[in-house]
Amino acid sequence: MELPLVVGIDGSEHSLRAVDWAADEAAVRGVPLRLVHAASREGDDLPRADVRGGPSAGEPADSVVDIAARRAHRRDGNLKLSVRISDGDPVPALLREAHDAVALVLASRGRGRLVELLLGSVSLGVAAQAGCPVIVLRGRHDNQARAGTRQRVVVGVPEQRLPAAVRFAVDEAERRHVVLEAVRVWRRPLHGSGAAGHGPGEHADGHERRAADGLASAVRDAVADRPSVEVLEQVVEGAAHLVLLDASTRADLLVIGARRGHGPHLGRVAHTLLHHSVCPVAVVPQPA
Structure with missing residues (x-):
C-alpha cells in the first residue's frame, strides 16, 4: 500500500x-x-x-x-x-x-x-x-516545496539524539537537490561550574568541541548512504529557539525532532518555531 x-x-x-x-x-x-x-x-x-x-x-x-x-x-x-x-x-x-x-x-x-x-x-x-x-506552513508564499527560493533545508540537531529528524532532513535535501544545514546549539557553562583545574574559557571550549563532535557523528550516520547530499555543519552558542529562528530566515524548510512517549506536549523550541519561523517547519516524531 x-x-x-x-x-x-x-x-x-x-x-x-x-x-x-x-x-x-x-x-x-x-x-x-x-x-x-x-x-x-x-x-x-x-x-x-x-x-x-x-x-x-x-x-x-x-x-x-x-x-x-x-x-x-x-x-x-x-x-x-x-x-x-x-x-x-x-x-x-x-x-x-x-x-x-x-x-x-x-x-x-x-x-x-x-x-x-x-x-x-x-x-x-x-x-x-x-x-x-x-x-x-509558516512564512511567505514564496516558500514552496518544489521550487524553493533559498535552496536549503535546515535541521536542528540537539544533544539528545533524535535521528529520525536528521534522516527526514537528509531525505528532503536530497529530493530537493539542495544543501542541508545541520545546526547544533550549545550553551556556555555558568561561572563556577567548570571542572577542577580548568578556567572558564577552557571549559567553554570543551563544550563547543563536544557539540561539534556530536553533530558530526549524527550527520555522518544519516548521510552514510547519501553521498550526493552536501552538508554544512554549524555549531552555534546561544539559546536553541533563537538560533533556529534565525536559521529559518535562510531555509526553505526547517526540521526539528520531537520525542514521543512523554505526553501530548511540545517544548519551548518547537512552540517558538511553529509560531514565528520564517519558513515551513517539519516536526518529526522520535519514538521513546
Missing part, C-alpha cells in the same frame, strides 16, 4: 496555500495526496469514506474539498488524489489520518472550527501527538 501525503483543509486561503505546497511535495516524493476536511457541525451526516466525485449540491463540506481538489490538480494534473471528509473534531480526525501517512501538512491559520488559531489547538495538538512528520 502506497502511503499518501495528507493535507488538512478548511476552505480558507491559508489552507489552499497548504494544498499548493502539499501538491508540490507529493509530486517531489512521488506519492498520492489526500485532502482531509474535518467538518464538526451538529446534525450533519457526512461520509467518512473517500469521496472521489464532484461536489454535492448544497453541501459546504463537499464544496470545500472540490475546490481544494481542483487546486491540487492545477499544480500537477497527474497527481493521484483522494479526499476524506470527517464529522469529528479536527485534531482527532487528523491524528487518525497520521497513522497511515508519510507526512501531514497544515496551514498556520484557518477559519471556522479551525480558527482556534489552527496554531493554538489544531497545529500544536497534531504536531505534538502525530505518529508521522507534521509540516506546518
